[in-house]
Amino acid sequence: MVEPDYLKFDTLSLHAGQEPDPTTGSRGVPIYQTTSYSFVDTEQAAGLFNLEQPGHIYSRISNPTVAVLEERLAALEGGVGAVFTASGMAAFHLACATIMSAGNHVVASRNIYGGSHNMLNLTMPRFGINTTFVDPRDPDAWRAAITDDTRVLFAETLGNPGIEVLNVPVIAEIAHEHGLPLMLDATFTTPYLMKPIELGADIVMHSVTKFLGGHGIALGGVVVDGGRFDWAASDKFPTLSEPYDGYHGISFAEEYGHQALSMRARAEGLRDFGAAMSPANAFHLLQGVETLPLRMRRHVENTTAVIEFLEENEAVSWVSHPSVSSHPDHELAKELLPKGAGAILSFGITGGREAGRRFIENVQLASHVANVGDAKTLVIHPASTTHQQLSAEDLAAAGVGEDLIRLSVGLEDPEDIINDLARALRASQKG
Amino acid sequence: MDLEFQGITVNFATGGVEIDHSQPPVLMVHGAGMDRTVWSQQTRYLAHHGFSAMAVDLPGHGDSSGELLSTIDEMADWLAGLIRSLDLGPVRLVGHSMGCLIALETAARHGDVTERLVLMGAAAAMPVHPDLLGAAERNEILAPQLMTAWAHGTRAHIAGNPTPGLWMRSGCQALLERAADGVIYNDLFACSSYEAGDIAGQVKCPITVIVGSEDKMTPPKATAQLVAGFSEVELLHLEGIGHMMMLEAPDQIREMMLTALQ
Ligand SMILES: Cc1ncc(COP(=O)(O)O)c(C=O)c1O
Numbered sequence: 001m002v003e004p005d006y007l008k009f010d011t012l013s014l015h016a017g018q019e020p021d022p023t024t025g026s027r028g029v030p031i032y033q034t035t036s037y038s039f040v041d042t043e044q045a046a047g048l049f050n051l052e053q054p055g056h057i058y059s060r061i062s063n064p065t066v067a068v069l070e071e072r073l074a075a076l077e078g079g080v081g082a083v084f085t086a087s088g089m090a091a092f093h094l095a096c097a098t099i100m101s102a103g104n105h106v107v108a109s110r111n112i113y114g115g116s117h118n119m120l121n122l123t124m125p126r127f128g129i130n131t132t133f134v135d136p137r138d139p140d141a142w143r144a145a146i147t148d149d150t151r152v153l154f155a156e157t158l159g160n161p162g163i164e165v166l167n168v169p170v171i172a173e174i175a176h177e178h179g180l181p182l183m184l185d186a187t188f189t190t191p192y193l194m195k196p197i198e199l200g201a202d203i204v205m206h207s208v209t210k211f212l213g214g215h216g217i218a219l220g221g222v223v224v225d226g227g228r229f230d231w232a233a234s235d236k237f238p239t240l241s242e243p244y245d246g247y248h249g250i251s252f253a254e255e256y257g258h259q260a261l262s263m264r265a266r267a268e269g270l271r272d273f274g275a276a277m278s279p280a281n282a283f284h285l286l287q288g289v290e291t292l293p294l295r296m297r298r299h300v301e302n303t304t305a306v307i308e309f310l311e312e313n314e315a316v317s318w319v320s321h322p323s324v325s326s327h328p329d330h331e332l333a334k335e336l337l338p339k340g341a342g343a344i345l346s347f348g349i350t351g352g353r354e355a356g357r358r359f360i361e362n363v364q365l366a367s368h369v370a371n372v373g374d375a376k377t378l379v380i381h382p383a384s385t386t387h388q389q390l391s392a393e394d395l396a397a398a399g400v401g402e403d404l405i406r407l408s409v410g411l412e413d414p415e416d417i418i419n420d421l422a423r424a425l426r427a428s429q430k431g
Numbered sequence: 432m433d434l435e436f437q438g439i440t441v442n443f444a445t446g447g448v449e450i451d452h453s454q455p456p457v458l459m460v461h462g463a464g465m466d467r468t469v470w471s472q473q474t475r476y477l478a479h480h481g482f483s484a485m486a487v488d489l490p491g492h493g494d495s496s497g498e499l500l501s502t503i504d505e506m507a508d509w510l511a512g513l514i515r516s517l518d519l520g521p522v523r524l525v526g527h528s529m530g531c532l533i534a535l536e537t538a539a540r541h542g543d544v545t546e547r548l549v550l551m552g553a554a555a556a557m558p559v560h561p562d563l564l565g566a567a568e569r570n571e572i573l574a575p576q577l578m579t580a581w582a583h584g585t586r587a588h589i590a591g592n593p594t595p596g597l598w599m600r601s602g603c604q605a606l607l608e609r610a611a612d613g614v615i616y617n618d619l620f621a622c623s624s625y626e627a628g629d630i631a632g633q634v635k636c637p638i639t640v641i642v643g644s645e646d647k648m649t650p651p652k653a654t655a656q657l658v659a660g661f662s663e664v665e666l667l668h669l670e671g672i673g674h675m676m677m678l679e680a681p682d683q684i685r686e687m688m689l690t691a692l693q
Binding site (some may be wrong): 071 | 432442444445446447448466467468471472474475476479480493494560562563573576577579580586588589590591592593594595596597598600601602604605606608609681682685
């Protein structure tokens, strides 16, 4: 049987979206540090503005450096297109604003990044879009929460803080049974560990700030369009299926079909909301994406070594990561994440809030920051930082115990990471 | 635009512009397993450059309803009927791949409905690899994958999409994945069993043929064989471009179409 001779993932990470610069031969992706692009003549300018022909007009809408990154991420995810934004939150907002309007409703996992939770829970209701939050592990809860106004189901491939593994094929099927798309935040997995579109997701977004960029130096977000969802099959998505006065009566679904979402998100969303990525940030993030497969393999290896160490350490009362057999999604992770369940884990420290504080103050190599997915190992103790105003009961309700330490395992030599953790764990017990 | 014709809904992309009976009509016909959106880089441009541009979804494809038509002859007869019902007079008929066979056969059998032909990815015979035909018959994802792999030139497998943010390979695969079960097989089988016969003797209108040097599905040699039979034919070359030339080289195709259609 013949096989499709597609370029493979590692190759696409380096090449997709870029050819050597036609005028200079530059092998690296040039930073097109420009706001605008000279038109050939008025006829071409009119054609560009009217979506009659493709090209760059103004860097809020598109930029050649950013476009390389967009094509590359679409290639890695197996999506038909991608739109980059200034941050992960901007990507989340862009996707929501492209497919929804006032009166619409979202069903979302309750175990998502705090910023995304705030946007859905507090901010979007001001614009008439409300959300019902459900237990991501409970398919019946997803089904029960869907109403006539629902327009999207949203979750993270790996949740927060319990690293819940989403059963993507099951939740995608529930969405599709109701004529709805499934949108996933795949920040913690990256396309190296999971290809959500192949598993049934319709829209994938990332905080590119994290593992995709990999170096903790630039913010960025992306919306990837899976291209398999039929926006014109019902009247639920008029932004895509109805004529739009913003471009002389174009219907994005009629003209672009499977690429309607990518086209509308850029033509309307970047044009009007303007959360565009800067070309310099695109350049920085591209350097990270080039080595994504190498880094993710190492992140996973180091995570395995760190977990083995933590499980044996007497100052550690529990370790939560899908690769640990006691994790509720251990079997599901083997099926959906055969290359590993990411590099973010949490563990419980004996001695609670006070021991947690002492642990953090005694790590020397690991960095104490409010971030994840850096090449460097990061730690945080939510009970003494991000969640310090909460009582023990409130913490428990948020799924964040007083003893919880979150670790984002980096690319240092695993022995050095372990030695650092061992020293800080010893110090944490000397109260 | 939707139209009721012979009891089914026929869907067209018209570039967001209403059909204007005073403008010369251009009708674009897609290839096997695909739909109107393969012309997305041309339809709207032509619609704003003096043509009534219509990219049609064949029955059972894209957003058109109806049963699949199982031979090229049936498709040509159906298309001729559709053109007559549009009441726009003879059209400039543009075809891609299987759409070329339909266009040629329409011009051969119903010379009154075609003013000229523009063909892309054309050959007089379109044999299909048995593994592809088998995968299509079993509705396996391998069929969209093989078609996508073969339908693009080397460059399109890496980069070079002039539309910022779009990725060509998955664009093609997703389009083919959206086809209902049986559609790809129906079309590939129709292509592989088509025999052109004395098509050159029957087509009376002028023809422009565009060929990509890296077309693996209708290779330049096969296109040359087709062209050799015709007297009034213009052959245009695209260097480094594969079978999906309307998307791989949209700017060049737009210019070639504009010239050929005038
Ligand atoms: C899972 C997840 N999604 C989204 C975001 C938001 O991304 P950004 O900080 O790039 O706006 C974050 C950031 O912490 C995140 O961890």
